[in-house]
Amino acid sequence: MNCIIVDDDQMSCKILEGYVAKSSSLNLIGTFSDSVEARNIITKRRDIDLVILDIQMPEMDGFDFINSLDYPPNIIIVTATEGYALKAFDFNVVDYLLKPITYGRFCKAIDKTIRYYSRKEISPTGDEEIFIKKGPSLVKLKLKDIIYIEALENYVTLTTNEDRFTIHFTMKAIESQLPSGVFIRVHRSFIINKSMIQAIKENSLDLIVGDTIKSIPVGKSFRESLLDDINVMAR
Incomplete structure (x- = not known):
């Protein structure tokens, strides 16, 4: 899956880039500290399957970012704040990770995304929950x-x-x-x-x-x- 990281925390980005590099299922297209720039990439390329997204971003926060997209890719939220969890699932995100993120927890989120992505690819029948x-x-x-x-x-x-x-x-x-x-x-x-x-x-x-x-x-x-x-x- 083609993915991008959208996070203005440089240390967090480095950790996530390392995790993505270890995954044979992911292809990192880019890392963005500017959510507006990331949005422009998604609307131009149309082949981004996953966004690893921080909520607290300058200019446009994570929720406004998702809401600005007509066809949002799979979204994994990464944040230091637990309080956004229920609101995040209201936006149909795949998973919600609290910083600091361990590699094991990251892998679980990616496995979940792959299962969800695969279900969409095989034209489901409605039995999905x-x-x-x-x-x-x-x-x-x-x-x-x-x-x-x-x-x-x-x-x-x-x-x-x-x-x-x-x-x-x-x-x-x-x-x-x-x-x-x-x-x-x-x-x-x-x-x-x-x-x-x-x-x-x-x-x-x-x-x-x-x-x-x-x-x-x-x-x-x-x-x-x-x-x-x-x-x-x-x-």
């Missing part, structure tokens, strides 16, 4: 249990039969991490679980949500791809 922040806790959720996702400015809500979750994510970012065999975007503000479709109408579709039917708008630019996808499923 993620952790979603709800109040002070992290709740385990199967992807296939999500019925629809709705955009609300810089947040999205995930609706299941039992609950609703609000996370700090963009639609583009969450769409890139969902299995296309299970989910499809039907509107600039909606992604739906295809297995929950009850009926497709001219400008909307009906989803089964528990014992009720939820009407979801279908955008003109998304309708054709939706119908093509349903046709593929029906063959």
Whole structure:
């Protein structure tokens, strides 16, 4: 995996560079003390698979950095502060490492990233589980249990039969991490679980949500791809 380190602590960077050099799974593209410069590299290259990211950065902190990317790579947070942990997982980071970071703990984070990266590469079916922040806790959720996702400015809500979750994510970012065999975007503000479709109408579709039917708008630019996808499923 191609990776970059984004950290303004020189000593931390040297340690992380040494750890990356020992890993046969990682290819270090560069180390950046400026998060804006790192962002520019990611948007230009499009082949960065992993960012090892400090939270407390000048100009743009780690959370603003993640939020500024339409399609964030895998993110491992490295920080001296434990207090950001729950907020970090709200941004769907792969792991959260507290400084000083041992080589063993770093290896565990990389192994976890490789497993996560591999699942995305093989087009998952929705059986995968993620952790979603709800109040002070992290709740385990199967992807296939999500019925629809709705955009609300810089947040999205995930609706299941039992609950609703609000996370700090963009639609583009969450769409890139969902299995296309299970989910499809039907509107600039909606992604739906295809297995929950009850009926497709001219400008909307009906989803089964528990014992009720939820009407979801279908955008003109998304309708054709939706119908093509349903046709593929029906063959």
